[in-house]
Amino acid sequence: DRExxxxxxxxxxxxxxxxxHQIGELVKTLEEGxxxxxxxxxxxxDNGYMLGNHxxxxxxxxxxxxxxxxxxxxxxxxxxxxxxTDELVSSLDLYPTLMDIAGVEKPKWLEGESLLPLxxxxxxxxxxxxxxxCVGVGGEPGQGHRMVRSKEWKYILTGVNEDAVFNEEEDPYEMNNLVGSEENRETLNRMREWMAEWMDRVGDGHARPPKP
Known part of the structure; x- marks a missing residue:
């Protein structure tokens, strides 16, 4: 409904x-103090928002x-x-960044990187x-959606094991799923490998992406 x-x-x-406005008020108060x-x-x-997109x-x-x-x-x-910057950053980088600002060394086990060098x-x-x-949707373990993204490409794996790959430079609105494109088969396989690598690292028990 357009309205x-x-x-x-x-x-x-x-x-x-x-x-x-409120951020401006905060800055003003800190400056006055x-x-x-x-x-x-x-x-x-914490997230973006779909305003009729797709x-x-x-x-x-x-x-x-x-x-x-x-x-x-x-x-x-x-x-x-x-x-x-156009580099790839994540909310996982925020804690290491704040630690860096405070002069505290990041533990080796902690995910994420300080953004200060960037x-x-x-x-x-x-x-x-x-x-x-975004997993555990509806109380079902493993259900939900996952994605990995490089600068140029994004790969999405859904909770029902359907996948999609988009060229973010040529198709920024993600309207053309290139999973079936032979021309981009190598890219798709690399993105699937990255997804499996990420899932292994975080202990995700959901089925892995389809193999080549």
């Missing part, structure tokens, strides 16, 4: 506007509109303001792929 979608979009933009430059502010959303609302999908989130860091120790060199590759998952 309902327009209401959702209006509400979403209103929420963003209010958040922007003389502690702004000694304070790290890290802001992010005919969907809400979240809990692995499409970009749902899985990509806004994030910013304000801290006086950064080399400059306005740093942006702030020094925004074009330095951080990893080959990033992963995301």
């Amino acid at each position: 309902e979608i327009e209401k959702f979009i209006t509400g979403y933009y209103a929420t963003i506007t209010r958040l922007d 003389g502690i702004l430059e000694n304070t790290a502010i890290l802001f992010l959303s 005919g969907l609302g809400n979240k809990i999908t692995m499409h970009e509109e749902s899985v990509r989130v806004p994030m910013f860091l304000r801290w006086g120790g950064l080399p400059q303001a306005g740093i942006r 702030c020094e060199n925004p074009d330095e590759p951080l990893r080959d792929y990033v992963a995301s998952e």
